[in-house]
Amino acid sequence: MIFNFMDYFSIRFPLPKLNLLLPVGISFYTFMAIGYLFDIYNEEIKAEKNIGLITLFLSFFPLVLSGPIERAPSMLPQFKSELTFNYEKAVQGFKFIIWGYFMKLVVADRIGIYTDVVLSNMEYHSGKTLLFTVLIYPLQLYADLGGYSLIAIGVAGVLGIKVRRNFNRPFFATTLSEFWRRWHMSLISWILDYVYTPLSFAFRRYKMKGVLLTVILTLFIMGMWHGATLTYLMWALFQGVVLSFEAITKNKKFAFEKKYNLSKKWWYIAFGISITYILFAFSFLTGGNRHTFSEGIMAFEKIINFSGSIFIDSPSNLIFIILGAFILLLKDFKEEFFSSRLLFFNNKLKIIRILSYSFIIILILLIGVFDAGQFIYFKF
Numbered sequence: 001m002i003f004n005f006m007d008y009f010s011i012r013f014p015l016p017k018l019n020l021l022l023p024v025g026i027s028f029y030t031f032m033a034i035g036y037l038f039d040i041y042n043e044e045i046k047a048e049k050n051i052g053l054i055t056l057f058l059s060f061f062p063l064v065l066s067g068p069i070e071r072a073p074s075m076l077p078q079f080k081s082e083l084t085f086n087y088e089k090a091v092q093g094f095k096f097i098i099w100g101y102f103m104k105l106v107v108a109d110r111i112g113i114y115t116d117v118v119l120s121n122m123e124y125h126s127g128k129t130l131l132f133t134v135l136i137y138p139l140q141l142y143a144d145l146g147g148y149s150l151i152a153i154g155v156a157g158v159l160g161i162k163v164r165r166n167f168n169r170p171f172f173a174t175t176l177s178e179f180w181r182r183w184h185m186s187l188i189s190w191i192l193d194y195v196y197t198p199l200s201f202a203f204r205r206y207k208m209k210g211v212l213l214t215v216i217l218t219l220f221i222m223g224m225w226h227g228a229t230l231t232y233l234m235w236a237l238f239q240g241v242v243l244s245f246e247a248i249t250k251n252k253k254f255a256f257e258k259k260y261n262l263s264k265k266w267w268y269i270a271f272g273i274s275i276t277y278i279l280f281a282f283s284f285l286t287g288g289n290r291h292t293f294s295e296g297i298m299a300f301e302k303i304i305n306f307s308g309s310i311f312i313d314s315p316s317n318l319i320f321i322i323l324g325a326f327i328l329l330l331k332d333f334k335e336e337f338f339s340s341r342l343l344f345f346n347n348k349l350k351i352i353r354i355l356s357y358s359f360i361i362i363l364i365l366l367i368g369v370f371d372a373g374q375f376i377y378f379k380f
Contacts, residue, residue, distance in 0.1 A: 028067050029058045031190055036072040038194050045073050053079050062155040066148045068166040068186035075161075083160045093157030095345065095357070100150030102360050105368030107324040108143035111136055113369065114313055114321065122299050126308020130299045138281050139325050142170065145184060169332040174272030176242050176279055187222075195221055211247060216240035231286070231296070238286045242279055320367045327363075 036057070039045045048054050057075050058064075118125050118133045125133075149166035156163045166186050173179035180188055196218045203210030219240040220233060246253075262268040285296040312318055334342055344356040 028069055029064055031069045031187075032058055032072075035069070035190060035194060039072055045076070048072070048076060060156070060161075062152040062159075062161075063163065066152050067184075068149055068152070068164055069190050070163060070186065074164070078161050086160050089160055089162075090158045093154040093159075096150045096154030096157060098154075098357060098360055098364075099345075100147045100152075100154060101364055101368070102324075103143040103147030103150065103328060105147075105370065106320070106363055107328050108140050108147055109369035110317060110321050110324055110367070111140040111143070113317055115140055117313055118311065122295050125302075125311055127302035127304070127306045128308055129311040131303045131306070132310055134281050134285065134299075134303070135278075136321070136325070137284060138171070138277065139328070142167065142183075143324075143328060169336050171277055171329070172273055172332060172336045173276050174269055175246055176239070176276055177246050179276050179280060180243075191218060191222060208248070212244045215243050215247065219243070234286045235283055238283045242283075324363075324367070 036045075036054075040047050053076060056079055057070075057072060060070075060075070063070060115133055115137055118129060119137075122130065146167040153163045153165065164186055166184060168182040168185060170179050170182040173182050196214060199214040199217055200211065203214050206213065216237070219236040222236060222239075257263045257268075282300075285300050344352060347353050347356070
């Protein structure tokens with residue numbers, strides 16, 4: 001991180017850089033191991049004497065590459081119990097796997113074909129193209145991260161192991177703080193329990209200033225987890241500033257909503273969802289793994305000018321992107337606002353369930369991208 005910071009300001013130092021080859025998935029089982037030690041220290045669980053169970057917990061193969069980040073209190077008792085085939089768990093697991101492959105192969109990797117071209121050559125694309133890319137990139141992240149999380153959860157479920165969910169329709173959050181309670185929930189809960197809470201106790205004597213400092217420090221740690229670079233620290237700072245603003249204005253916002261009875265009005269909810277999505281999308285211009293901070297500023301200037309025409313790599317790919325994103329968001333929209341209506345995958349009629357999953361499987365086989373390479377996590 002220090003060398004990257006120095007490079008940004010064109011500062012040269014004679015010491016060589018160290019490029020370390022780290023094991024795949026190291027962050028996930030490292031987090032699980034640290035959580036296990038903290039839980040023992042806080043006397044939430046007793047130390048497990050069976051090293052085989054500890055090894056199984058840390059290296060449980062569905063989770064080791066992609067998460068979710070599990071906790072010992074929920075996993076160790078399951079490993080100790082007698083596991084038998086459970087039909088309901090297996091069926092639910094295969095449902096998660098199918099939908100996970102749809103999110104990954106049909107939505108994420110289709111969008112990735114487009115965004116990889118644009119984000120790797122930002123200086124050659126117009127403002128309209130960059131705006132379109134910025135707006136669809138969060139969908140790629142969600143479909144990729146959420147997709148492989150569902151595959152992992154599904155595989156564990158088929159084996160009879162219950163794993164916590166990782167995403168809860170994040171793009172229907174009306175504030176950024178609510179968004180982070182819905183996004184990569186196993187990571188966020190880990191950060192809250194083992195980073196945010198200890199820091200908040202340490203800074204509680206500073207009251208609101210302590211809260212803001214805790215939020216910003218926590219976001220910086222999250223940024224460094226994604227990548228120890230200046231761009232990720234800028235991304236974390238952007239998130240921290242917005243979350244701090246929401247914390248400061250929370251009471252006034254609640255009073256305003258109550259006064260005008262806004263909390264249940266569809267247009268107000270839609271406005272909050274739109275603003276939250278735009279803030280999250282544009283936060284990646286401040287930093288990330290795909291470009292430098294200066295390239296992000298350049299892209300933002302082009303977007304403001306709104307010049308040129310939208311780059312289309314392939315009309316068919318654009319149609320497939322729109323179709324996949326529409327189905328994904330439609331399913332999330334239905335589950336968010338009409339959970340008991342328009343049942344397809346959980347319909348009482350067997351024929352409707354069969355047709356629904358057959359349709360998704362056909363889409364996976366027909367328009368899924370099977371040669372896109374690695375998960376997006378490995379690009380971070």
